[in-house]
Amino acid sequence: MQKQSGVNIDLGNRSSQTAFSYARETFSNRKGKKGAVASKTDGGFSNLLIFGNERIGIGSDGTGTKAEIAERTQIYNTLGYDLVAMVSDDLSAAGFEPANLSNVIDVDYIDENIIAQMMKGLRDACNFSGITITGGEIAELGNRICGYGDRMHFNWSATAIGVLPDNLQTDIDGSKINAGDFVISLKSKGFRSNGFSAIRRILKEKFGDEWHNEQYDDKTTWGKKILTPSLIYAPLITSLIQKNLIPKGIAHITGGGIFDNLRRVLKMTNTGAVLDNLCSPLPEMLKIQELGKVSNEDAYLWWNMGNGMLLVVDEQEVERILQETRKKNYECQVAGRITADNSISAVFPSFTLTKKY
Amino acid sequence: MQKQSGVNIDLGNRSSQTAFSYARETFSNRKGKKGAVASKTDGGFSNLLIFGNERIGIGSDGTGTKAEIAERTQIYNTLGYDLVAMVSDDLSAAGFEPANLSNVIDVDYIDENIIAQMMKGLRDACNFSGITITGGEIAELGNRICGYGDRMHFNWSATAIGVLPDNLQTDIDGSKINAGDFVISLKSKGFRSNGFSAIRRILKEKFGDEWHNEQYDDKTTWGKKILTPSLIYAPLITSLIQKNLIPKGIAHITGGGIFDNLRRVLKMTNTGAVLDNLCSPLPEMLKIQELGKVSNEDAYLWWNMGNGMLLVVDEQEVERILQETRKKNYECQVAGRITADNSISAVFPSFTLTKKY
Numbered sequence: 001m002q003k004q005s006g007v008n009i010d011l012g013n014r015s016s017q018t019a020f021s022y023a024r025e026t027f028s029n030r031k032g033k034k035g036a037v038a039s040k041t042d043g044g045f046s047n048l049l050i051f052g053n054e055r056i057g058i059g060s061d062g063t064g065t066k067a068e069i070a071e072r073t074q075i076y077n078t079l080g081y082d083l084v085a086m087v088s089d090d091l092s093a094a095g096f097e098p099a100n101l102s103n104v105i106d107v108d109y110i111d112e113n114i115i116a117q118m119m120k121g122l123r124d125a126c127n128f129s130g131i132t133i134t135g136g137e138i139a140e141l142g143n144r145i146c147g148y149g150d151r152m153h154f155n156w157s158a159t160a161i162g163v164l165p166d167n168l169q170t171d172i173d174g175s176k177i178n179a180g181d182f183v184i185s186l187k188s189k190g191f192r193s194n195g196f197s198a199i200r201r202i203l204k205e206k207f208g209d210e211w212h213n214e215q216y217d218d219k220t221t222w223g224k225k226i227l228t229p230s231l232i233y234a235p236l237i238t239s240l241i242q243k244n245l246i247p248k249g250i251a252h253i254t255g256g257g258i259f260d261n262l263r264r265v266l267k268m269t270n271t272g273a274v275l276d277n278l279c280s281p282l283p284e285m286l287k288i289q290e291l292g293k294v295s296n297e298d299a300y301l302w303w304n305m306g307n308g309m310l311l312v313v314d315e316q317e318v319e320r321i322l323q324e325t326r327k328k329n330y331e332c333q334v335a336g337r338i339t340a341d342n343s344i345s346a347v348f349p350s351f352t353l354t355k356k357y
Numbered sequence: 358m359q360k361q362s363g364v365n366i367d368l369g370n371r372s373s374q375t376a377f378s379y380a381r382e383t384f385s386n387r388k389g390k391k392g393a394v395a396s397k398t399d400g401g402f403s404n405l406l407i408f409g410n411e412r413i414g415i416g417s418d419g420t421g422t423k424a425e426i427a428e429r430t431q432i433y434n435t436l437g438y439d440l441v442a443m444v445s446d447d448l449s450a451a452g453f454e455p456a457n458l459s460n461v462i463d464v465d466y467i468d469e470n471i472i473a474q475m476m477k478g479l480r481d482a483c484n485f486s487g488i489t490i491t492g493g494e495i496a497e498l499g500n501r502i503c504g505y506g507d508r509m510h511f512n513w514s515a516t517a518i519g520v521l522p523d524n525l526q527t528d529i530d531g532s533k534i535n536a537g538d539f540v541i542s543l544k545s546k547g548f549r550s551n552g553f554s555a556i557r558r559i560l561k562e563k564f565g566d567e568w569h570n571e572q573y574d575d576k577t578t579w580g581k582k583i584l585t586p587s588l589i590y591a592p593l594i595t596s597l598i599q600k601n602l603i604p605k606g607i608a609h610i611t612g613g614g615i616f617d618n619l620r621r622v623l624k625m626t627n628t629g630a631v632l633d634n635l636c637s638p639l640p641e642m643l644k645i646q647e648l649g650k651v652s653n654e655d656a657y658l659w660w661n662m663g664n665g666m667l668l669v670v671d672e673q674e675v676e677r678i679l680q681e682t683r684k685k686n687y688e689c690q691v692a693g694r695i696t697a698d699n700s701i702s703a704v705f706p707s708f709t710l711t712k713k714y
Contacts (some may be wrong), residue, residue: 008467008497011467011469012467012495012497014469015467015469015472015473015495016493016495018469018472018473018476019462019472019476019493019495020493022473022476022477022479022480022490023476023480023489023490023491023493025480025484026480026483026484026488026489026490027489027491029483029484029486029487029488029489030456030457030487030488030489033456033487034411034454034456034520035456035457035489035491035518035520037489037491049456049457049491051408051411051413051456051520052409052410052411053409053410053411054391054408054409054410054411056408056413056518058457058459058491058492058516058518059459059492060459060460060461060492060493060494060516061461061494061496062461062463062494062496064496064498065498065499065501067501068501097391099387099390099391099392099406099408100387100392100406100415102415102416102417102516103417104417104418104419104461104514104516105376106419106463106512106514110365110368110369110372112368112371112372112375115372115375115376116372116375116379119375119376119379119380120379122379123379123380123382123383126383126386127382127383127386130386130387130390131383131386131387132380132383132384132386132387132392132394133379133380133383134380134384134392134394134406134415135415135416135417135516136373136376136377136380136417137417137418137419137514138369138372138373138376139418139419139421139512139514140365140369140554141421141422141512142422142554143503144422144424144425144502144503144504144510144512145501145502145503145512146500146501146502146503147501153501155463155496155498155501155502155512157461157463157494157496157514158516159415159417159459159461159492159516161392161413161415161518163391163392163408197497197499
């Protein structure tokens with residue numbers, strides 16, 4: 001079933017595990033030196049790198065095949081938001097304040113104007129997020145890079161580093177989560193940079209090769225609609241932590257959906273969740289789900305379905321976090337509670353999805 | 358002329374400048390915060406990021422189209438050396454001790470076995486260099502990634518962070534260089550990860566599509582020969598700085614060759630160099646130059662021609678640096694001297710190349 005999305009999530013996870021097993025064999029290189037990988041109390045490794053008194057996090061990601069939507073619509077100045085969202089929100093989910101970003105643009109050949117528009121968007125997204133762009137590489141790779149149409153094709157990735165705020169003892173890893181804690185959902189504004197292989201397949205099957213030019217409604221085309229840039233949550237999380245409103249766990253909803261990403265946060269305590277008040281999927285998500293006859297199970301595995309980030313918070317702090325979040329102009333709602341049972345259920349009026357771990 | 362190499366170096370430089378001008382508009386985001394970009398005395402920006410008492414550098418690069426040689430030879434476990442060389446030797450050239458690396462593998466589809474071989478090589482290269490792999494992403498991008506043959510295709514990039522050793526007041530930026538200083542060349546072991554567009558074009562024109570299988574000599578094929586992994590200079594530079602043998606300037610010879618890369622180091626002082634004893638080009642470089650009828654000027658612009666790194670050092674320290682370098686099993690020789698005239702000349706028995714800046 002998963003194979004249909006266009007990417008094989010199980011195979012991807014397995015390869016990431018293999019990659020990590022090789023990475024682990026390098027950890028001792030920095031032992032007792034700056035850049036040492038911090039150990040966890042359970043013997044595992046955390047995302048923390050120790051440089052003297054500073055605690056730093058690092059993470060890489062890319063815009064995936066959403067880049068094709070920019071090529072199709074010839075709108076290049078919004079994808080920077082997706083790139084920053086992907087890397088900075090992963091850091092934020094571990095409590096790091098994203099600080100610096102280095103990006104790599106792989107192109108077939110250079111189109112100066114397109115690069116300028118991409119960088120303009122990246123600048124705007126970094127200014128929104130309080131991050132500096134402090135590194136970059138444009139690599140001309142000829143026919144190793146392909147895409148839609150006959151303008152410049154590209155793939156775009158970035159690595160960000162973040163700093164752990166002084167009021168956090170360690171990174172946010174879910175270890176303090178208890179049954180009874182609340183789950184707050186931060187609403188998304190559209191598809192982020194995940195699940196685009198499935199989206200493209202479905203729209204192509206329905207509308208043919210030039211699907212992006214089809215009207216979505218009387219205001220916009222399908223191409224422009226699904227290009228909607230990702231909302232970046234990092235500035236909100238940084239601000240909450242500054243106010244000492246510290247979530248016990250944060251799930252950035254990327255590939256694997258709310259289930260696999262929330263599970264990653266709950267793994268340490270082997271808890272579960274009943275989510276009976278998730279944010280509603282955005283209309284375009286429901287339309288694509290319908291067009292592609294995608295099961296609810298798959299839709300919630302491939303896409304964020306309206307929930308871009310989930311915060312696990314202590315009951316005592318729910319109200320203040322909701323207030324602060326709204327004050328920062330992010331939409332949010334209590335989505336459910338943590339349970340002692342290690343399964344995650346998403347409960348809707350007409351169906352319930354449950355995944356046991 | 359430059360266009361023939363397969364990449365347009367001028368256009369690339371211009372786009373990098375544009376990208377940097379947008380990046381600069383984000384620098385104020387971290388002013389007075391951790392991750393602030395350090396200013397230079399001349400008003401420019403340095404590569405230094407300030408985190409409390411820690412001084413960190415960051416840089417990104419990739420294996421370029423050398424990846425195709427791995428696809429052609431189906432040897433995937435050496436390219437990690439090229440990747441680490443590209444990113445860590447750039448950091449080293451500014452005085453940073455490379456500490457941590459995060460990598461992004463863009464693939465059309467995942468082949469677990471190939472990923473494992475790549476990561477094995479990356480692990481080995483990081484262990485050689487004292488770096489940890491502390492982040493990674495494998496992105497499945499379908500037909501956006503192309504390459505040779507019908508196995509998995511990929512493009513590979515990485516971002517490394519390094520720490521400035523305590524005995525350096527600031528990053529190595531060439532500002533202390535004087536006419537009369539010595540230039541030491543560190544010998545390379547082959548092509549690094551630059552200039553492969555030209556190499557591939559020339560070998561294809563000579564031998565046809567399956568050029569990699571042609572015998573280079575009685576021991577190896579052309580494919581295997583040019584896949585020779587990059588020598589990583591970072592551990593040597595780290596060790597020299599630890600011993601307080603601090604070069605005044607370090608040029609990592611990548612795209613643009615010894616001229617443009619050395620010029621970057623000499624720019625601050627507007628000095629030049631006469632290099633009358635450079636390391637000799639490796640035999641495969643001379644053969645490819647001959648096959649492609651490449652002018653000496655282009656050859657020294659596209660490829661390292663036997664000189665992977667140039668160190669600008671004070672006369673007082675030349676002998677000790679040569680000794681330490683040889684003790685670490687790196688081949689080196691005095692290649693020339695710094696001059697007050699801002700042109701760079703490479704003097705050979707039968708020809709002289711000069712570039713005025």
